Amino acid sequence: MRKSRQESGQTLVEFALVLIFVILPVTMIFIEASVILYKYVALNNAAREGAHAASIYLYWGDPGGSSSAPDAGRRADVLQAVSDTVGPLIPPPPDCNNTSATTTCQITYGPGSAPPPFTDPLRSTDALTVSLRHTHAFLFGALGNQLDLRARSTMRIEPSAVISGTGP
Secondary structure, eight states, X not given: OOOOHHXXXXXXXXXXXXXXXXXXXXXXXXXXXXXXXXXXXXXXHHHHHHHHHHHTOOOBBOXXXXXXXHHHHHHHHHHHHHHHHSOTTSOSOOOSSSOOSSEXXXXXXXXXXXXXXXXXXXXXXXXXEEEEEEEEEOSSSTTOSEEEEEEEEEEEOOOOOOBOSSOO
């Protein structure tokens, strides 16, 4: 059986319609979903690494009854850990001061096992939570404008004591 020129043109038109309405949208959705999944996993990993860095943070010196100096050092460790692990698709890395419009970081402390009169300036055994939020702008815009991705990790701060000396 021999094909006519009209049938061969019909095949080309059908392929063009399938390409435009099926193959390209599915490819774009696949790319968008891959980027979102990557960012979600990167945020979760960064939150977990930040909480882990804060939980094992060791303050050198005597805090003098105030938790502000140990908290500042712990915050710097969280910032470093989060910045090192957040990944290249989430610019700029969160600074935990909420100055970025697209990515924010928050550190909160929960109650420890000691009763309130026995507060520890080093926050030993307190729960520490690192929360990250990133606003993902869609690449193609067909699914909307943006999506908020959130990650949160909580760990208990390791027990520690006042260490005197010059440090490591």
